Amino acid sequence: MKALKPHLAELPVYPYEHHRAPIKLDQNESPYDLPAELKAELAERLRGLALNRYPEMNAESLVRQIAAFEGWPEEGVVVAAGSNVLLTALALAARRVLDLVPSFSLYKWSARITGTPWEGVPLGPEFELPTTALRVHLEDAEEPGVFFFPNPHAPTGRFWTPEAVRPLAEVAEKSGWIFVVDEAYYQFAPADFKRQAQELPGVVISRTFSKAWGLAGIRLGYFLTSPELATQVKKLLPPFRIPTPTAVAAELAMAHPGYLAEVVEKIRRERERVYLELKAHPVWKVYKSHTNFLLVRTPDAEAAFQGLLRKGVLVRRMDGQPGLEGCLRVTIGTPVENDAFLKAAFELGEESGAERQG
Numbered sequence: 001m002k003a004l005k006p007h008l009a010e011l012p013v014y015p016y017e018h019h020r021a022p023i024k025l026d027q028n029e030s031p032y033d034l035p036a037e038l039k040a041e042l043a044e045r046l047r048g049l050a051l052n053r054y055p056e057m058n059a060e061s062l063v064r065q066i067a068a069f070e071g072w073p074e075e076g077v078v079v080a081a082g083s084n085v086l087l088t089a090l091a092l093a094a095r096r097v098l099d100l101v102p103s104f105s106l107y108k109w110s111a112r113i114t115g116t117p118w119e120g121v122p123l124g125p126e127f128e129l130p131t132t133a134l135r136v137h138l139e140d141a142e143e144p145g146v147f148f149f150p151n152p153h154a155p156t157g158r159f160w161t162p163e164a165v166r167p168l169a170e171v172a173e174k175s176g177w178i179f180v181v182d183e184a185y186y187q188f189a190p191a192d193f194k195r196q197a198q199e200l201p202g203v204v205i206s207r208t209f210s211k212a213w214g215l216a217g218i219r220l221g222y223f224l225t226s227p228e229l230a231t232q233v234k235k236l237l238p239p240f241r242i243p244t245p246t247a248v249a250a251e252l253a254m255a256h257p258g259y260l261a262e263v264v265e266k267i268r269r270e271r272e273r274v275y276l277e278l279k280a281h282p283v284w285k286v287y288k289s290h291t292n293f294l295l296v297r298t299p300d301a302e303a304a305f306q307g308l309l310r311k312g313v314l315v316r317r318m319d320g321q322p323g324l325e326g327c328l329r330v331t332i333g334t335p336v337e338n339d340a341f342l343k344a345a346f347e348l349g350e351e352s353g354a355e356r357q358g
């Protein structure tokens with residue numbers, strides 16, 4: 001191990017423990033696969049592909065289609081096999097990483113594996129945005145870096161309006177920071193930051209096909225940013241990086257986006273139903289969300305996680321981060337899956353009530 005940079009030795013592999021359960025609500029995937037007719041069309045197109053050939057160097061056709069779909073200049077679109085590849089690449093290039101605490105754990109992990117200095121600013125007790133502290137950090141840092149800002153926020157589900165975010169983005173821009181608005185869940189929220197980003201060249205909008213599109217399996221994410229910044233990010237990425245079948249699946253989905261609105265509407269409706277029902281839980285606290293998941297605070301995350309797993313429902317523990325003591329994250333599934341989760345959650349509530357009385 002002497003050949004490797006010393007900081008790597010102390011670091012964990014990205015923390016994800018694999019479990020199996022009949023009801024899988026642990027990765028914020030869509031419960032809905034690509035519609036059957038599109039799947040059939042995809043199979044047909046895959047049959048015709050020359051897999052002995054490399055894909056395009058920078059997935060130019062796919063980039064053109066994303067640019068058209070988003071109404072964004074082609075030169076400002078960068079793609080990779082998952083937005084987390086792009087986020088880690090930025091962490092590698094940046095002089096420092098500014099993060100929220102808690103936040104999507106990949107940001108801190110990316111800073112650590114790339115040896116980039118990391119600083120985190122805590123959210124408020126109800127996950128309020130620490131605007132003043134962030135402003136101070138952005139203005140007073142020795143040198144600028146990249147600020148990762150998920151909106152809607154993961155893993156709390158909070159959403160801040162473009163009007164609330166804009167002053168921070170402006171301070172970041174003035175101080176030379178790259179301000180990444182990670183919009184992995186934007187389809188489930190009331191608004192996004194794309195229009196504002198057009199006026200701020202240091203802003204990066206990060207999006208993915210893994211959530212609302214129901215295409216986590218193809219691994220595709222992209223940045224929308226200024227041509228200058230896009231050029232720098234592309235330098236960090238290997239050529240020919242988008243597998244041909246991935247590009248074909250995404251192009252097909254974008255050419256038939258009709259299913260998206262329907263899926264998003266179903267998931268939003270279910271999210272509100274599960275939220276309202278869970279508010280009546282005798283022990284757990286549920287937080288309002290603008291994503292496809294809910295954050296739930298329990299008295300003991302390990303007990304709640306194992307209790308749900310025994311009842312066949314797999315969720316994600318979130319209690320490792322400061323501010324998320326006792327917390328679990330539950331993806332919104334199909335109505336049947338959500339009912340199974342709610343039933344298990346209320347049974348656990350009753351069991352723990354009976355234990356306390358007994």
Ligand SMILES: Cc1ncc(COP(=O)(O)O)c(C=O)c1O
Pocket residue numbers: 027028081082083084085104150154182184207208209210216220221
């Ligand atoms: C906030 C956030 N950003 C990015 C990602 C990663 O997306 P991708 O599948 O495109 O790598 C996730 C996945 O859970 C996420 O929660």
